[in-house]
Amino acid sequence: MPARIVYIQHDCFFLLVGGRTLLFDYPAPNYLPEAAAKVAASRIAGADLTVFASHSHDDHFDPDMAAATATAASRRFVVADDVADLYGDRLPPETVVLEPDDVRQVGDLRVEGLESNDMGLAYRIEADGLSVYFGGDLALWDWPGQSPAAARAVGMSWRRALRRIAGRPVDVAFSNMDPRLPSLSGAPQFVEAVAPRVFVPMHLGGHTRYVDQFAGRLARPGTTLFRYARPGDVFTLSG
Helix, strand or coil: CCEEEEEEECCEEEEEECCEEEEECCCCHHHCCHHHHHHHHHHHCCCEEEEEECCCCCCCCCCCHHHHCCCCCEEEEEEEHHHHHHHHHHCCCCEEEECCCCEEEECCEEEEEEECCCCCEEEEEEECCEEEEECCCCCCCCCCCCCHHHHHHHHHHHHHHHHHHCCCCCCEEEEECCCCCCCHHHHHHHHHHHCCCEEEEECCCCCCHHHHHCHHHHCECCEEECCCCCCCCEEEECC
């Protein structure tokens, strides 16, 4: 199935597939520069929209998401349980709330919630034969200065997650590549273990130069890297 990926900012992307538009981790206004907001608004207007929120951190979720997506032709929302706990009174009635290991049919999308090692969830989505993984903040958070015990726990949780994700083929994988960490928050390990057809690095805070800077560490035969540079950049995946 042909698909298009559109970069907006940080962990915010659109995926256009089969006449529908998926929007991931649209952030609060203070994390969304004006140029990125304009591109997002143009993609939302008139769309058959499904909005995914991986967790409640402001750089991943706008509490006024209902207003931000009001121009869509139709819309539905999928959020992690921590989003519902904090903002349940602000979520539209057509919101689906997932917990770890939940599997739900959302329109014609099959959506599975995967437990994160940070807040909220990662998602595995099946759409028109396309297998999509969106990691949210599920990553290798091996911050310098961690205690040995904390480092072991983080490493174990990450390897366990990778084994589960790699258990089924992935066409498009969105996963964090945080340049503040020597490990790039596990991005090279992810590409090697999961071997997606397309890898989309995230969590750059708009500093997109790191995509090219670290592209060599993400190179793997059979995997194509989406090397975006500015809001609105598009990657087209052929069928």
